[in-house]
Amino acid sequence: MKHTNEMEIRFESRSENEGFARVAVASFMTQLNPTVEEVADVKTAVSEAVTNAIIHGYEDEIHKVSIRCRISENVFTVEVSDKGRGIENVQEAMQPMFTTKPEQDRSGMGFAFMEAFMDSVEVESEPGKGTCVKMTKTVGKGRELWTTRSL
Amino acid sequence: MKYQVQENCLTIYLPREVDHHNAEEIRKEADAVIDRNHIRYVIFDFEKTDFMDSSGIGVIMGRYKTISLIGGEVWAVHTNDRIRKILTLSGVTKIMQIYEEEVV
Numbered sequence: 458m459k460h461t462n463e464m465e466i467r468f469e470s471r472s473e474n475e476g477f478a479r480v481a482v483a484s485f486m487t488q489l490n491p492t493v494e495e496v497a498d499v500k501t502a503v504s505e506a507v508t509n510a511i512i513h514g515y516e517d518e519i520h521k522v523s524i525r526c527r528i529s530e531n532v533f534t535v536e537v538s539d540k541g542r543g544i545e546n547v548q549e550a551m552q553p554m555f556t557t558k559p560e561q562d563r564s565g566m567g568f569a570f571m572e573a574f575m576d577s578v579e580v581e582s583e584p585g586k587g588t589c590v591k592m593t594k595t596v597g598k599g600r601e602l603w604t605t606r607s608l
Numbered sequence: 609m610k611y612q613v614q615e616n617c618l619t620i621y622l623p624r625e626v627d628h629h630n631a632e633e634i635r636k637e638a639d640a641v642i643d644r645n646h647i648r649y650v651i652f653d654f655e656k657t658d659f660m661d662s663s664g665i666g667v668i669m670g671r672y673k674t675i676s677l678i679g680g681e682v683w684a685v686h687t688n689d690r691i692r693k694i695l696t697l698s699g700v701t702k703i704m705q706i707y708e709e710e711v712v
Contacts, residue, residue: 472629479627479659497659497690504661508628562635562670566662566698573697 462488462528470511470522470539478507478524485526486533489596498574499533499594505567506537506590512558514541514588531596538589544582551580609637616648622657626664635667639674648680655686665698672703683707 464485468474479500486499503524510522520540527534544550551572556565571578575592582588610621618641623630641647650671654660672682684695685707695701 472627472632475627475629476625494690500659501661501694504627504659508661508663512628562631562666564662564666564669564698566665570662570694570697 459530460528461530463526465523465525467521467523469519470515470517471519472508472511474522475504475507475511478522479504482524482526482535486528486596489528489531489533491533491596495594495596499535502571502574502578502592502594503535503537505570506592509567509590510537510539510541510588512561512563513544514539516542531598532593533596534591534593536589536591538587540587543584543586543588544580545584547580547582551578609634611638611641613641613645613647616646617651618642618645618647618649619651619653621653621655622660622664624656624658626657626660626667628661628663631663631667635670638667638671642671642674648675648678649683650675650680651683651685653685654688654691657691658688660691660694662698665694665700668700668704676703681705685709 466481468477482503483496483500486496507522511517523538525536549555551568553569554565556563568578571590571592575594577593579591580588612619618638620634620638642650652668668682675682682704684704687695687706692706695704695706
């Protein structure tokens with residue numbers, strides 16, 4: 458039987474919840490027996506998506522951010538969504554160094570980091586309705602079981 | 609923010625996690641200190657840091673913009689593998705020197 462599991466969390470778009478979101482996702486992920494590196498990759502990607510929801514989606518107003526995680530065999534999927542202002546031009550927003558808030562010292566590297574650390578990143582957004590970032594990562598890809606190798 | 613000023617050099621001891629939440633405070637305090645003390649060199653000390661996202665990159669780039677106007681430099685010290693990966697990936701290593709400790 459295929460191993461699956463799912464979880465969902467909803468929290469207020471306060472910056473102190475960024476740390477909570479990373480840790481919650483990372484601890485749900487541990488059942489896949491990931492490497493330290495894989496956990497760090499997912500934590501960074503989640504942090505970027507949640508930060509985007511807080512500062513761009515809701516522009517520092519307090520509303521709800523949702524995270525949904527799914528495990529299917531060794532594929533980890535995480536969706537971060539908000540019901541905020543949405544993105545006019547997703548392609549433009551995903552370009553490295555592109556930012557609408559340079560005065561706040563935003564580096565414009567958020568989506569670039571998500572793409573670098575996850576296997577796939579899909580963004581669905583509608584101006585005025587909100588944004589959903591769906592990311593997947595296959596865990597334990599490069600790992601060989603030592604028991605299958607001859608000594 | 610924990611920091612130390614020695615002549616025209618500011619060392620910022622970064623917290624365990626550098627994200628949007630605590631980047632704000634570092635940014636504001638660092639700018640105030642840079643302004644007051646005629647800082648030319650900013651050293652980011654990653655000794656205690658095990659997590660950083662693009663908000664941290666923003667902090668480094670922003671400080672670089674300020675002090676490069678007066679010919680200053682930004683440095684990173686005590687970086688672990690993960691932090692070096694983030695720094696390299698962001699391209700910020702083009703404007704910042706990473707101080708490599710000698711391996712004993």
